[in-house]
Amino acid sequence: MSAPDLVAAELTLIGRITTASNATFVGSIDGAMVVYKPIAGERPLWDFPDGALAYREAAAYLVSEAFGWNIAPRTWLRDGPLGEGMVQLWQEADAAQNALDLVPTDNVPKTGWKQVLEGQDESGRMVALIHEDSPALRRMAVFDVIANNADRKGDHILPMPDGHRYGVDHGLTFHSEHKLRTVLWGWLGERLSDEELDGVDRVSEALRGELGRDLADLLTAEEIAALAARCDRLRAKGRFPGPSGDMPAVPWPLF
Structure with missing residues (x-):
């Protein structure tokens, strides 16, 4: 389907995703399944500007494209039944796969996984939060550092049947202040690969x-400058950063 069809053709609502914190709908555009989040349905937040989450989702897609890693599904702004909003191509995740999991602490796999934290579940049992140790998820973690993602929950990672991992729900991104909250802390302190550093360089150049011109319609000048500074800082250090500042290191709930 061509881009003009997705932008101009009628968007028909099919249902609502009731677990989302903001108004989120499943829709169809000429047979293509999409997610639609109208700006009018965004709840006010104390630390992000009102009515800006859809623009940040669109910005996240542009930055994903600059990385060249296909992390965010195709995302754009357009009018819909409830006004202007973010529209994103629907991705059918593989229910048989888990990129992130909670397991008993004595059952953490020795290879192929990274442990993030441990604690007690509602029954008092000790459990560990783990995520897969894969190139796809490493790239998503790099993306989150650059995008300053404040809400990388487990359910915001979509495992695809072919092994690809999509990241979704990027409304809480690109704040000029440090806001990184993620479940992907497993590589803390590890060196970035040459491929990962090349991706950061592509964003800096773009x-x-x-990219800078396109983001000017979606983010403030201060936010774009902070984005460029994060690229420079990560490139200079060359390692996955750790938590910093007063913000919680992980979002809540985790999933």
């Missing part, structure tokens, strides 16, 4: 050209 910010000086078309």
Whole structure:
């Protein structure tokens, strides 16, 4: 389906995702399944501007494209039955796969997984939060650092049947202040690979050209400058950062 069809053709609502914190709908555009989040349905937040989450989701897609890693599904702004909002191509995750899991602490796999934290579940049992140790998830963690993602929950990672991992729900991104909250802390302190550093370089270069111009319609000048600074800082250190500041290190709930 061509881009003009998705932008101009009628968006028909099919249902509502009731577990989402903001108004979120499943819709169809000429047979293509989409997620639609109208700006009018965004709840006010104390630390993000009102009516800006859809723009940040669109910005996250542009930055994902600059990385070249296909992390965020195609996302754009358009009018819909409830006004302007974010629209994103629907991705059918593989229910048989888990990129993130809670397991008993004595059952943490020795290979292929990274442990993030441990604690007690509602029954008082000791459990560990783990995520897979995969190139796809490492790239998502790099993306989250650069996007300053404040809400990388487990359910915001979509495992696809072919092994690809999509990241979704990027409304809480690109704040000029440090806001990183993520479940993907497993590589803390590890060196970034050459491929990961090349991705950061692609974003830095794109910010000086078309990406920077496109983001000017979605983010403030201060936020774009902070985005560029995060690229420079991560490139200079060359390692996955750890938690910092007064913000919680992980979002809640975790899933």
